[in-house]
Amino acid sequence: MNKTKKRPAEKSKAQTPMKGADVLVRCLENEGVDTLFAYPGGQSIDLHDSFSKSKKIRVILPRHEQGCGFMAQGYARATGKVGVCMATSGPGAMNLLTTISDAFMDSIPMVAITGQVFQKMIGKSAFQETDVFGMTLPVVKHSYLVLEAEKIPQIIKEAFKIAKTGRPGPVVIDLPKDVQQKVFVPDFDAEPDLPGLSPVPHADDANLEELLDLISKSKQPVVYAGGGVISADASKELRQFTDMLDLPVATTLMGMGVADPFEKKNLYWFGMHGTYVGNRAVFESDLLIAVGARFSDRITGTVSKFAPHATIVHIDIDVAEENKNVKAALPITSDVKYALARLIQLAKKPRMSKPNLKDWLEKIEQWKAKYNYPFAYRNRKHITAQEAIATLYNVSKGKLTITTGVGQHQMWTPQNYIFTRPRQFLSSLGAGTMGFGLPAALGAKVALPGEEVVDIDGDGSFQMNIQEMATAVAEHIPVKVLLINNQFLGMVMQWQDLLFKSNYANTVLSIDKNNIGGPENLKAIYPDYCKIAEGYEWEAARVYKKEDLKGAIEKMLASKRPYLLEVITEHDEHVLPFIPPGKSAEDIITIK
Numbered sequence: 001m002n003k004t005k006k007r008p009a010e011k012s013k014a015q016t017p018m019k020g021a022d023v024l025v026r027c028l029e030n031e032g033v034d035t036l037f038a039y040p041g042g043q044s045i046d047l048h049d050s051f052s053k054s055k056k057i058r059v060i061l062p063r064h065e066q067g068c069g070f071m072a073q074g075y076a077r078a079t080g081k082v083g084v085c086m087a088t089s090g091p092g093a094m095n096l097l098t099t100i101s102d103a104f105m106d107s108i109p110m111v112a113i114t115g116q117v118f119q120k121m122i123g124k125s126a127f128q129e130t131d132v133f134g135m136t137l138p139v140v141k142h143s144y145l146v147l148e149a150e151k152i153p154q155i156i157k158e159a160f161k162i163a164k165t166g167r168p169g170p171v172v173i174d175l176p177k178d179v180q181q182k183v184f185v186p187d188f189d190a191e192p193d194l195p196g197l198s199p200v201p202h203a204d205d206a207n208l209e210e211l212l213d214l215i216s217k218s219k220q221p222v223v224y225a226g227g228g229v230i231s232a233d234a235s236k237e238l239r240q241f242t243d244m245l246d247l248p249v250a251t252t253l254m255g256m257g258v259a260d261p262f263e264k265k266n267l268y269w270f271g272m273h274g275t276y277v278g279n280r281a282v283f284e285s286d287l288l289i290a291v292g293a294r295f296s297d298r299i300t301g302t303v304s305k306f307a308p309h310a311t312i313v314h315i316d317i318d319v320a321e322e323n324k325n326v327k328a329a330l331p332i333t334s335d336v337k338y339a340l341a342r343l344i345q346l347a348k349k350p351r352m353s354k355p356n357l358k359d360w361l362e363k364i365e366q367w368k369a370k371y372n373y374p375f376a377y378r379n380r381k382h383i384t385a386q387e388a389i390a391t392l393y394n395v396s397k398g399k400l401t402i403t404t405g406v407g408q409h410q411m412w413t414p415q416n417y418i419f420t421r422p423r424q425f426l427s428s429l430g431a432g433t434m435g436f437g438l439p440a441a442l443g444a445k446v447a448l449p450g451e452e453v454v455d456i457d458g459d460g461s462f463q464m465n466i467q468e469m470a471t472a473v474a475e476h477i478p479v480k481v482l483l484i485n486n487q488f489l490g491m492v493m494q495w496q497d498l499l500f501k502s503n504y505a506n507t508v509l510s511i512d513k514n515n516i517g518g519p520e521n522l523k524a525i526y527p528d529y530c531k532i533a534e535g536y537e538w539e540a541a542r543v544y545k546k547e548d549l550k551g552a553i554e555k556m557l558a559s560k561r562p563y564l565l566e567v568i569t570e571h572d573e574h575v576l577p578f579i580p581p582g583k584s585a586e587d588i589i590t591i592k
Contacts, residue, residue, distance in 0.1 A: 067438075226255040
């Protein structure tokens with residue numbers, strides 16, 4: 001009788017000693033990370049050496065750490081996955097801080113890895129040492145200073161779990177040099193140890209039934225949907241629930257695309273620069289159902305005048321948001337997707353009485369007709385920013401993924417490029433960080449290589465991370481930039497017009513504030529963005545005549561390379577509608 005010889009057990013990879021930096025790379029691979037945005041330095045060079053050997057993770061080199069963090073955000077915002085970025089210690093890590101704060105404000109899942117000096121040098125003012133752990137605490141979900149290399153596998157699992165679970169947000173992992181270099185046998189099976197991480201809350205049926213009862217009795221309800229609906233991947237449930245009961249939906253800018261703005265009952269977005277009908281309907285509502293939103297000041301205006309006649313219901317995953325800015329009669333702490341799915345089930349029961357909203361929906365239709373829903377803009381002699389964006393929308397048939405910088409163009413974009421799907425409009429909204437648009441577009445394009453991604457930017461905001469034009473070329477990322485050039489820091493200029501008697505203190509971007517560039521003064525335009533683009537090996541063109549606009553946009557979109565289209569506009573346009581600071585929807589200023 002032949003006996004099969006027993007093979008000697010193969011040595012497990014987990015039993016092989018590895019360098020700490022190599023362990024980190026393997027852990028990120030195990031988390032499914034396919035892209036890292038990283039800028040090197042002395043305290044992260046071991047990590048870069050290890051990443052260069054990975055066959056699963058693409059490392060993209062930005063030209064500034066802030067660009068690095070915003071690329072990770074663009075990746076995360078476009079996909080819902082965790083964006084990962086890395087920088088060295090000291091100034092490198094500090095250049096990431098703005099992007100970490102930005103991700104925290106908008107609840108974006110991000111893991112930021114930073115190199116740190118040797119542990120024996122921490123606290124001794126070593127070269128390029130800063131307390132990254134301490135400095136980031138106010139703007140993260142969690143920060144780690146890794147003191148034991150053996151804990152890397154556990155910490156990576158915890159970081160990704162924290163970033164994604166509940167209300168998403170950024171996590172920082174600070175890795176001292178000796179931790180990166182230590183050789184040890186890693187335990188890749190180490191489990192997260194997060195006793196303080198709250199389980200995802202699910203709404204009680206009793207609260208949801210109370211909400212349905214409020215809906216059945218209401219005459220003028222509005223659903224106010226925010227970015228939490230997108231984070232929860234609950235747009236489908238929101239649309240199904242609101243369609244069942246004919247509930248009109250107004251979104252925030254963070255919630256853009258969760259409801260179809262072309263659906264007869266819906267209101268698109270509301271707030272400081274939102275639609276007239278959205279603001280008016282919320283103001284006159286008798287029941288306001290906030291879903292995945294946080295009642296920011298740009299939405300409420302003066303809190304005492306916000307939805308003054310409404311019973312307010314607030315459904316959100318974060319209990320800390322309850323009654324923080326606006327008091328809710330019925331706060332419901334819950335995962336939004338679960339709450340909406342359960343509401344759909346409960347609303348199907350025979351006892352549910354569908355509200356009669358005929359008069360309310362007719363009033364909404366009247367407002368839409370009177371105030372040019374969703375938005376209107378003035379036709380002027382020269383191209384306006386609004387016209388340029390509307391033309392981009394028409395040429396592209398509304399199919400692009402759009403990023404923006406921060407300023408007037410940021411508000412004109414959703415007014416004139418109508419967004420119909422989640423994750424189509426990517427913008428810095430809570431922090432309002434200038435310089436966001438270009439690097440975010442690069443991150444989004446890397447995440448969605450089959451999508452056309454365009455950054456609609458302003459000449460002030462674009463210059464803040466203009467160096468990432470080099471990244472686009474070096475990394476073969478064919479994004480497009482529609483650059484609205486009015487030679488001003490436009491949003492500040494608008495407030496100077498309204499509140500400071502048009503004293504343009506430090507907002508003129510032309511060289512000579514008495515000789516401002518524009519469509520009739522091209523020689524004073526500064527700088528020459530087409531020459532800058534040429535230096536970075538981008539395709540570029542300038543347009544200032546109305547009759548050339550459509551063709552120029554078509555040419556930009558047809559290009560297979562990075563492309564900058566500079567549109568020269570007048571500087572005296574204001575973003576309207578506008579609810580002035582300290583005012584309410586009653587005081588909204590519209591185009592005459």
